[in-house]
Amino acid sequence: MTKISIELKHVSKRYQPASSLFKRKTSSPLVLKDINLMIPTGEFHVFLGQSGCGKSTLLNIIAGFLPKTGGEVLVNGSEVTEPGSDRGVVFQNADAAIFPWLTVEENVGYGLKMQHVSDKDRKPVVERSLNLVGLEEHADKYPYELSGGMKQRVQIARSIANDPSILILDEPFGALDAQTRRTMQNELIDIWQKTGKTILFVTHDIQEAAYLGQKISIFSRSPESHIAITIPVDRPYPRNVYSSENEQLVNTLNQYFEVGGPVK
């Protein structure tokens, strides 16, 4: 039996409305309703859904940044209660996520330093992580000297350096130009194949989902989003985007993406 990396059971989420002395608490709608999913260890899993359907919300719950309203979230068999270095997170907004006062190298070594790993032991890990994303030449630069793609590489490298079991990425390449995006997608596949980590990748771009996902979970529209379908994609990497198989997959994804589920 394969090991399960992430398990979601009947997960639901409602954001608490802001309450004040003068305004009675009104209940807001459920953003997520009854999410069920099992992601085996080492899988490249993509969440695909329209903007505002709750993909980031679910990621933030799995990452431990947000409390859930109901259900169970298990990571490697134990309930998620807080963020932890077992779940590396790559945010879309790299400018806000990396530390501008640290060099590339220091950013990547930050997590290990917080774990009291000595300079001597940290160095090779940081070097390896930088090599993995091709940033070894830029180790001593500060973030403001880097391009958008390079900043995302820093985020990926710093997550890898902490050796998480899961890498969570929330629309990480959304702000990049098409060419850089493709390069980064290929690099991510490469890193995934080298490290064997479970990857949870969020996107609202159907083409991106089709290019990356081993399994693609499509979210229904908000509110009360749930996973409409999980589609396995049994095609080798790197994928040919001009093949008829790809066209077929994109068509299927499109169908679910537009209506948030099969027409009943």
Added chain:
Amino acid sequence: MKAVRVKNLEESTPITDSVHQAEALGAKAEAGIGTRLKDGFLFVAKRGLLAWVLLLVVWQIAATVMGGSFLPTPLKTLAGAQELIKSGTLQSDLLVSLFRILCGWLIGTIIAVPLGLVIGQFKIVRWLIEPLINFFRFVPAIGFLTLFLLWFGVGEVSKVALIIYATMFPIIINTISGVIAIDPLKIESAQSQGASKFQIFYSVVIPSSVPSIFTGVRLGLGGAIIAIVAAEMLAAQNGIGYLIYTSRLYYRTDWIFVGIFILGFIGFLSDTLLRLFGNVVLKKYGISDSRRTTK
């Protein structure tokens, strides 16, 4: 005209004879003086020196019209300054004021920065202390002068205490806003890399707040200068404030002007030094201008 002609000649005969060459050189030199004058003018204007030249001119005219010691001329003021320097008063008053400002400002900074960080970080502390800060920050330091004189005596302590008071508010308020404005993504980044609450405080919250803290420290310096002048006018036997205040007794308006200019210099120089320090030492925290454009 001359330049054009020479240019044409040069174009028509690439191999110029010595006469043409000399003429061409002369023309170039002439144009050079013109552009150099223009460059010089722009150089002076861009650095704000033009404003000072203008001030001097207006001042001179006004002083000539008014006459006497009601408004001394720039030259008379300069002579007054020389007089004060010769007697040693200016130097000693300047040193005394600088010493008070520096002491109060440094101590104020040392107290206010940690206080602001803690108030910003912990909601309970904020609920306890912020209302008081929002009240007392509207009470100018001078309001406390007599009280401080009673409490700390007429010596240096009361003056330094006054500057500490004046320095602290802008620093505390800016530090708090720096801590509160931190991007939650930075905290989450640190959390998902296994950093503890305390580690996040010193390795994320404090460095993120450096630009705001720095702004506060700069404003605090301005507050310190205002406070010390007022204190020296009302309750001191030396210092630039005292110099300005007592010059009135001898009707030496030129000395008053000297004092005013010295105050301007203190403020301008110290702020310039601080900014330089910020741009060089604190650059990576996002203080220099080159960083702001990338944000």
